[in-house]
Amino acid sequence: MLMKPEQEKQIRQTVADPKIQLALYSATARLKEKREEVVAPEALPEYQELRTQANRIKKHTLENLDVYLEEFEANVEAHGGKVVYARNGQEVTDFILGLARERGVKMLVKSKSMTTEEIHLNERLEHHHLEAVETDLGEYIIQLAHDRPYHIVAPAVHMTRQDVADVFEKNLTDPRTEEPGKQAMIARRNLREKFLEAGIGISGANFLVADSGAVCIVENEGNARLTTTAPPIHIAVAGIEKMIPRARDLAVFLKLLARSGTGQLLTVYTSFLSGPRRGGEADGPAEFYVVLMDNGRTRLLADAEKRQSLYCIRCGACLNACPVYRKIGGHNYPGAYSGPIGAIITPQYQGIAKDPWLPFASSLCGACAEVCPVKIDIPKILLDLRKEVMEDRAARGDGFLERKAFQMYGWLTRRPKLYALAGRIGARMARAPGAASMGPAAKWASVREVPLPARKSFRDQWREREKSK
Amino acid sequence: MAGTGEIEVTPREEILDRVRKALGRKAGQGRDRVPEPRIRIPEIPPERRVALFAERLEALGGKVYRAAALAQVRDITAGILEGSAAVCSMDPLLEKAGIPGLPGVVSGFGDEPSLRAACAAAPFGITGADYGLAETGSIVTRSVSEARLISLLPPAHIAVLPVSRMLTGLDEFYSELPMPADAASSTVFITGPSRSADIEMILVRGVHGPRVIHVIVVDEEHATNR
Numbered sequence: 147m148l149m150k151p152e153q154e155k156q157i158r159q160t161v162a163d164p165k166i167q168l169a170l171y172s173a174t175a176r177l178k179e180k181r182e183e184v185v186a187p188e189a190l191p192e193y194q195e196l197r198t199q200a201n202r203i204k205k206h207t208l209e210n211l212d213v214y215l216e217e218f219e220a221n222v223e224a225h226g227g228k229v230v231y232a233r234n235g236q237e238v239t240d241f242i243l244g245l246a247r248e249r250g251v252k253m254l255v256k257s258k259s260m261t262t263e264e265i266h267l268n269e270r271l272e273h274h275h276l277e278a279v280e281t282d283l284g285e286y287i288i289q290l291a292h293d294r295p296y297h298i299v300a301p302a303v304h305m306t307r308q309d310v311a312d313v314f315e316k317n318l319t320d321p322r323t324e325e326p327g328k329q330a331m332i333a334r335r336n337l338r339e340k341f342l343e344a345g346i347g348i349s350g351a352n353f354l355v356a357d358s359g360a361v362c363i364v365e366n367e368g369n370a371r372l373t374t375t376a377p378p379i380h381i382a383v384a385g386i387e388k389m390i391p392r393a394r395d396l397a398v399f400l401k402l403l404a405r406s407g408t409g410q411l412l413t414v415y416t417s418f419l420s421g422p423r424r425g426g427e428a429d430g431p432a433e434f435y436v437v438l439m440d441n442g443r444t445r446l447l448a449d450a451e452k453r454q455s456l457y458c459i460r461c462g463a464c465l466n467a468c469p470v471y472r473k474i475g476g477h478n479y480p481g482a483y484s485g486p487i488g489a490i491i492t493p494q495y496q497g498i499a500k501d502p503w504l505p506f507a508s509s510l511c512g513a514c515a516e517v518c519p520v521k522i523d524i525p526k527i528l529l530d531l532r533k534e535v536m537e538d539r540a541a542r543g544d545g546f547l548e549r550k551a552f553q554m555y556g557w558l559t560r561r562p563k564l565y566a567l568a569g570r571i572g573a574r575m576a577r578a579p580g581a582a583s584m585g586p587a588a589k590w591a592s593v594r595e596v597p598l599p600a601r602k603s604f605r606d607q608w609r610e611r612e613k614s615k
Numbered sequence: 616m617a618g619t620g621e622i623e624v625t626p627r628e629e630i631l632d633r634v635r636k637a638l639g640r641k642a643g644q645g646r647d648r649v650p651e652p653r654i655r656i657p658e659i660p661p662e663r664r665v666a667l668f669a670e671r672l673e674a675l676g677g678k679v680y681r682a683a684a685l686a687q688v689r690d691i692t693a694g695i696l697e698g699s700a701a702v703c704s705m706d707p708l709l710e711k712a713g714i715p716g717l718p719g720v721v722s723g724f725g726d727e728p729s730l731r732a733a734c735a736a737a738p739f740g741i742t743g744a745d746y747g748l749a750e751t752g753s754i755v756t757r758s759v760s761e762a763r764l765i766s767l768l769p770p771a772h773i774a775v776l777p778v779s780r781m782l783t784g785l786d787e788f789y790s791e792l793p794m795p796a797d798a799a800s801s802t803v804f805i806t807g808p809s810r811s812a813d814i815e816m817i818l819v820r821g822v823h824g825p826r827v828i829h830v831i832v833v834d835e836e837h838a839t840n841r
């Protein structure tokens with residue numbers, strides 16, 4: 147079977163946990179509703195046009211990515227920054243460790259970045275005794291709790307205020323409170339010191355802007371601004387697919403990103419950063435680096451059909467729209483990315499053999515494609531991946547019975563007399579008590595609602611009606 | 616090992632090479648025509664812009680004031696501060712309005728550590744704003760005219776925006792300034808007070824940035840040219 151028993155058990159637990167179900171349902175419902183309000187035709191008549199444009203610009207950028215990478219690099223350097231290429235997480239880590247060692251840095255602050263989550267950067271750095279402090283409120287809680295983010299834009303969505311109080315009580319010296327407002331102030335106070343002491347600030351990038359050599363970062367709390375302003379060194383880590391050609395393309399992307407993600411017109415802070423502090427500027431980092439990471443992306447790029455998976459701007463709208471994500475939540479998806487986007491990119495980054503069930507974790511209802519601001523055809527990619535998984539299994543001799551069963555079915559349907567006979571026999575057998583839980587079909591039927599066949603088949607009923615006319 | 620004759624491929628070369636192979640492209644090959652983004656500047660008369668800006672920013676919990684002259688900016692600021700200390704940026708408009716002369720207001724730092732220390736301690740930060748974006752209730756600050764920390768570290772932010780700088784929105788901004796990186800290392804859109812909904816989706820203000828933002832929109836034709 148495709149899924150390991152532990153995984154299946156874990157999913158059943160999530161679905162049976164009323165606390166998590168309530169949190170998941172209400173959070174995703176809120177985000178969904180807010181999105182719908184701000185992309186409605188009355189609110190944004192050009193919404194569909196913007197989606198088409200965003201899709202076209204991303205398509206174009208990826209199809210010409212080598213040119214844009216070089217252009218981006220030249221412009222970062224023209225502004226006094228430096229571009230570092232990294233083939234994988236190890237090379238990202240090595241670069242940061244090397245720089246930290248050279249500059250004598252013991253502690254660094256981080257703003258929310260799914261890319262560094264993808265490569266487990268914090269664990270890697272801590273392994274080398276370099277403290278990396280997450281500063282987004284949700285990520286801070288998650289880090290203190292030694293947990294994993296649950297949602298692309300709402301990492302601690304599965305935790306209650308009591309959970310947060312427990313985590314803070316265990317890790318900090320502040321008096322316990324279960325009030326979210328006060329909890330946020332505790333985080334503010336504790337993290338303020340870190341911002342002012344840290345030797346390096348690490349951010350992600352929502353967009354890499356080729357014509358400007360700039361990174362664009364959106365956020366609501368101000369922690370990304372602090373991370374990229376207060377420490378003397380700023381390092382932005384981003385996948386190569388985050389590229390867009392020009393600053394003015396942001397007129398399209400910024401209008402879509404916050405609306406799709408949180409239902410805001412713009413996030414509170416949109417930072418457009420190019421290079422270190424310049425002559426005459428009062429503050430800002432003295433050194434500026436952009437790490438451009440591959441980590442499986444070029445493999446994906448080679449696949450012209452599935453290349454569009456790289457258009458993703460990580461808004462999270464497809465998670466909120468997905469009936470499967472809304473039931474099973476973020477932790478049941480392996481890797482950093484959950485929901486429909488996780489189901490398509492994780493198998494492509496890590497190879498389909500590792501978690502072959504992932505592309506099947508969807509009802510193919512199409513809700514994800516409908517809300518995606520860059521129009522990724524997620525259901526189609528899921529189908530392609532399913533086909534690949536089955537082919538891969540066939541090549542390794544797995545899934546023999548299921549395949550044989552469908553082959554036999556195909557053979558039967560081409561032989562009407564035999565088909566009718568087999569139908570009558572099959573129906574009688576299936577109506578026998580406990581039939582669905584017996585034999586080789588049991589496992590298949592255990593996760594599906596198998597309807598009971600009628601006592602008399604349609605064919606038989608039809609024939610009788612014709613006769614009695 | 617030295618002397619084996621093997622040339623080490625740098626990650627840069629390898630990634631660019633992989634990208635080209637994936638796309639079937641050659642080094643030095645030009646790029647296809649790039650599609651133009653949709654940029655359409657809506658027609659919104661100046662007074663309506665200010666009203667829209669105020670509507671949007673107030674919906675987010677910001678406060679908007681209207682000043683007919685620079686002298687009024689000073690009074691409004693003094694009214695907000697109520698004697699509290701503040702760090703004031705070097706914006707000539709603020710200087711002209713006489714804000715650095717208000718009691719408790721400090722301005723002009725010789726070095727960064729003292730700027731940092733002042734920002735970390737002050738209850739208010741006062742800056743100019745290079746632009747306003749009416750459709751979203753945003754202000755734009757750039758490092759060329761502002762220290763970045765003044766609008767970031769203090770728990771409250773006061774920004775003074777000349778009405779002539781009120782743009783309709785993002786589209787007009789990117790037509791006016793298609794290359795923001797040419798002028799400054801940092802261009803930031805600020806849209807309301809700092810916020811988070813990370814705990815139970817409950818809205819909390821002032822998580823890391825200012826909890827409060829006041830924007831004073833001032834009529835000034837002759838005040839400054841930036």
Ligand code: SF4
Nearest residue numbers: 458459461462464518
């Ligand atoms: S796939 Fe589309 S909807 Fe999902 S996170 Fe990415 S951009 Fe958003």
